[in-house]
Amino acid sequence: MPAETEIAAEETVPQDGAAGTGRLEEEGDIAADYLEELLDIADIDGDIDIEVRNGRTYISIVSDEETDSLKDLVGRDGEVLDALQELTRLSVLSATDTRSRLVLDISGYRDRRNIELTRIAKDAAEQIKAGTASVALEAMGAYERKIVHDAIAELGLESESEGEGASRHIVVTAGQ
Template structure:
């Protein structure tokens, strides 16, 4: 956490100096007034400048990384965090040996970890920042697997002339299936059931 203390004739002047020193705007900091300025006797003797403490707010990436590091430390894992910031979202890819425990069955643990980080980082925030947590590129590999599965099962549904029911999936994985098949005119997809047992149905068009 970066903290700068500055003095000035006024509180505004002291804050301005701190912001210039830190290279940030007023929206990026919290200001604590340590001492208000005093004019002294006849405006000359005993005058004191304003004194402020300016604290840089913790950004989404810093907060997410701190939380993940605390979780990883408690699990005694050796992990390297690769952070990529985009305009609308933040991606954190975890790298290291034996990280299967962070992925879990079909990515369930990874999804839960991502949900926890998003919930914590965006708490009481007016503008929410989407944070994607990945482990060794697992999400990309899983997406490719689901896309291939979607095509295979769609062809199966068409050939047999009856619907194919997939196993329950998360909303994110169901979206991948729907997107992979949305351009086809020989089958259609829909979801049924309640979370967390909601599943996709692939049906041939009559």
């Protein structure tokens, strides 16, 4: 018996007058249809929530019970989640001919990881303020680097991405 998937949409309109919100809603619908089909094929239960905020579409897959199936969709260090996000973006691209910046989350993994990344940024800032010239962080994907760069900037320090491919990481400095 195929899994039952529920889709709920919630819209948070950006304060700039909702420019492009219709396109983002369409993007969310296409992504949700793609993910719903994927969940049905894999016989995984989950609800799909769509939210448009800050000029970006956020898709969340959640379940009442924390199942191993959803954990498997996150994978080790979010690797499977990142791959699913890219596949979902490709699905939107093929349907709309427009590149998508949607963010996919499963069982709150990204929220938990964002908290961890903010802590990592604060720890690096403390090391810099204690006199360390620079702090090199672990390698991470573009989405996670963006979160860390933003957190470092809020702390009044500078950060730069270095390295290539899977070795790309952030180096934090006090700046000028």
